[in-house]
Amino acid sequence: MNAGKYALSVFLFNGAGFVFLFGLLMLQGVLPFNPEGMKGTSWHLAFNTAASFVSNTNWQSYSGESTLSYFTQFSGLAVQNFVSAATGIAVLFALIRGFVLKQKNTIGNFWADLVRSTLYILIPISFLVALLLVSQGVVQSFDSYKEVAMLENGALQTIPLGPAASQIAIKQLGTNGGGFFGMNSAFPLENPTVLSNLIQVLSILLIPAALCVSFGRAVKDGRQGRSIYITMMIFFIAALAAITVSEQFAAPVFDYAAASGSMEGKEVIHGIGASSLWAVVTTAASNGSVNAMHDSLTPLGGMVSMFLMQLGEIVFGGVGSGLYGMLAFVLLTVFIAGLMVGRTPEYLGKKVEPFDMKMVCLIVLVPPLMTLLGTSAAVSMPGARSWLTNSGAHGFSEILYAFSSMANNNGSSFGGFYGNTPFTNILGGIIMLMVRFVPMTAVIFLAGNLAQKKAVAVSEGTLSTSNGIFIGLLIGVILIIGALSFLPALALGPIADFFTMQ
Amino acid sequence: MKIKKLFRAAVVCFGLMTILCGIIYTAAVTGAAQLLFPDQANGSMIVVTQEDGTQKEYGSQLLAQEFTKPQYLIGRPLGVSNLSPVSKEQQTLVLERINWWHSFDPGNQEEIPMDLVTASGSGVDPHISPEAAEYQVARIAAARNMTEDEVRGIIKTCTKGRLLGFIGEPGVNVLKVNLALDGLLKIKKVV
Known part of the structure; x- marks a missing residue:
């Protein structure tokens, strides 16, 4: 397929998924596997949810156990969890072919890429992970919810069930992040033990990290994959240290209570350590599941997870999309370095020319633009304050986090933000689709353009893209773009929150 | 013509994926879970x-x-x-x-x-x-x-x-x- 046909296939396939899911959500009331009698959702919630799952975001304006039927979950959402991840992998490999192929008019076959990555990678690993999760206590059942009289007062407690483990496995492996239950992986039936927590955290990073290695293999130069991996790891470790320190030591201290870090919104068995680790993993990879409430993170802890999203979900990032986003930053870095030394920039033997840079700009700039436009539209809405749980700087953080999350296809939220309004559902839905498919199309056309080029021989003047200097340069470029775009907004939110702490 | 053909491919491929990832996969996990871990699968x-x-x-x-x-x-x-x-x-x-x-x-x-x-x-x-x-x-x-x-x-x-x-x-x-x-x-x- 040439780039145009590849892109069209991606659109048509995802379009079919969108229409199907939208219909399913509206009509679930009359469809089977609905023991709790869930009714069809409102049209704007259906639009938002369909856009969210097709775009691998999994922003949720609803709570699964009180809104969706089992049928919607397994035949609608779970399927999108698989195919949106597979679409990401497919497009990444189209881009890799752009670097590898020389003077060719094709970048591969989308259907083959899609089906193979689903069949050979996603389904087998998901099956294994799902069973491991069930062994720990994640539910997997088609029975209706149970009601039990509580021991002390006899009041009835509802115990929700459903085919959860199968969906949670792919939710993590495909960096989707949409919880089967509203409280996501903080909910014990979705993440019951320390071991299930470990399995889920590993599942989130498994494929995005492994794709760095695949990339090195595919371009027949393992050092290229390694330098990208190291760059991601440096961001990851810095963020992990920052959040953990903030959660452990920047929490308020009370007389008569033992000072042991900020436990609000965290589960006992996960504690400060595993909750901080998860907060970094889920926002570094564009996963968006949570095992602690991010709204209750300390101000600087919340800022780090927000900033990881705002960098464009390239620190491991989404399955496939993280690496192609990072490769766009690599091309940008090569370009800037080329300007500095006055040589035509090249990467992996391909000259980087104006058309390529235009595509790179689309990939790099659309998400920050949508984040800031969405945030500014939301804060100027007259009813905005009624959507918030917290006030002041932290209230602004709730809005900024919401649009950072949607505009980078992450999907986590500061849970105090009430998103199920026509405004947020519609605007958010449009943003999620744009930031997924505009950069993705740009990647495909970039791949098509690169594949048509001749390879240039490596000479003494070629900039090495696998040494320490290049890694430093790449980190610098990523930080400059992220910082320039978001420091003013962060200063109004989490930074102000930190300095006005009582 | 070309678009029509691609459109049909997209719909067929999506239908097959729904059957595979939605129905067969979920059924297989449920079957195995109910067989191997019935207590955990039903709410512990x-x-x-x-x-x-x-x-x-x-x-x-x-x-x-x-x-x-x-x-x-x-x-x-x-x-x-x-x-x-x-x-x-x-x-x-x-x-x-x-x-x-x-x-x-x-x-x-x-x-x-x-x-x-x-x-x-x-x-x-x-x-x-x-x-x-x-x-x-x-x-x-x-x-x-x-x-x-x-x-x-x-x-x-x-x-x-x-x-x-x-x-x-x-x-x-x-x-x-x-x-x-x-x-x-x-x-x-x-x-």
Whole structure:
């Protein structure tokens, strides 16, 4: 397929998924596997949810156990969890072919890429992970919810069930992040033990990290994959240290209570350590599941997870999309370095020319633009304050986090933000689709353009893209773009929150 | 013509994917889960056989129940706040909870473990920290005319440590402790 046909296939396939899911959500009331009698959702919630799952975001304006039927979950959402991840992998490999192929008019076959990555990678690993999760206590059942009289007062407690483990496995492996239950992986039936927590955290990073290695293999130069991996790891470790320190030591201290870090919104068995680790993993990879409430993170802890999203979900990032986003930053870095030394920039033997840079700009700039436009539209809405749980700087953080999350296809939220309004559902839905498919199309056309080029021989003047200097340069470029775009907004939110702490 | 053909390919491919990833995969996982791990797959219910031979469900060991009486081990505050930990609202709530513990158990001068005065992420955290259980041992023993070591023994059997000794945090399952205290859940005696 040439780039145009590849892109069209991606659109048509995802379009079919969108229409199907939208219909399913509206009509679930009359469809089977609905023991709790869930009714069809409102049209704007259906639009938002369909856009969210097709775009691998999994922003949720609803709570699964009180809104969706089992049928919607397994035949609608779970399927999108698989195919949106597979679409990401497919497009990444189209881009890799752009670097590898020389003077060719094709970048591969989308259907083959899609089906193979689903069949050979996603389904087998998901099956294994799902069973491991069930062994720990994640539910997997088609029975209706149970009601039990509580021991002390006899009041009835509802115990929700459903085919959860199968969906949670792919939710993590495909960096989707949409919880089967509203409280996501903080909910014990979705993440019951320390071991299930470990399995889920590993599942989130498994494929995005492994794709760095695949990339090195595919371009027949393992050092290229390694330098990208190291760059991601440096961001990851810095963020992990920052959040953990903030959660452990920047929490308020009370007389008569033992000072042991900020436990609000965290589960006992996960504690400060595993909750901080998860907060970094889920926002570094564009996963968006949570095992602690991010709204209750300390101000600087919340800022780090927000900033990881705002960098464009390239620190491991989404399955496939993280690496192609990072490769766009690599091309940008090569370009800037080329300007500095006055040589035509090249990467992996391909000259980087104006058309390529235009595509790179689309990939790099659309998400920050949508984040800031969405945030500014939301804060100027007259009813905005009624959507918030917290006030002041932290209230602004709730809005900024919401649009950072949607505009980078992450999907986590500061849970105090009430998103199920026509405004947020519609605007958010449009943003999620744009930031997924505009950069993705740009990647495909970039791949098509690169594949048509001749390879240039490596000479003494070629900039090495696998040494320490290049890694430093790449980190610098990523930080400059992220910082320039978001420091003013962060200063109004989490930074102000930190300095006005009582 | 070309678009029409691609459109048909997209619809067929999506249909096949829905059958494969939605229906066959889910059915396979459900079948295997119900066969291999029936208890866990159905909510990890605590089922006790009564004296007359019938079985009674006391709840899921993964979901917290509300306890307020002095003879029971009391868990974390229920519900999710989503409040910033440094906000005035949250700090007021924590102070109120500290005062509640002091009026509930006036003789207890120990520091209150943080998990007892903060809400969890799920809102139904079934665990408390071993320190939070130890904080309540004397009160429970007095309310039940048991020795403190008997109460500690029960708590110990319902405590799960760190994975491999260093991953995660230890947790005491509140519902299991209370069922055992009431003599409803038979546990191996640990002294």
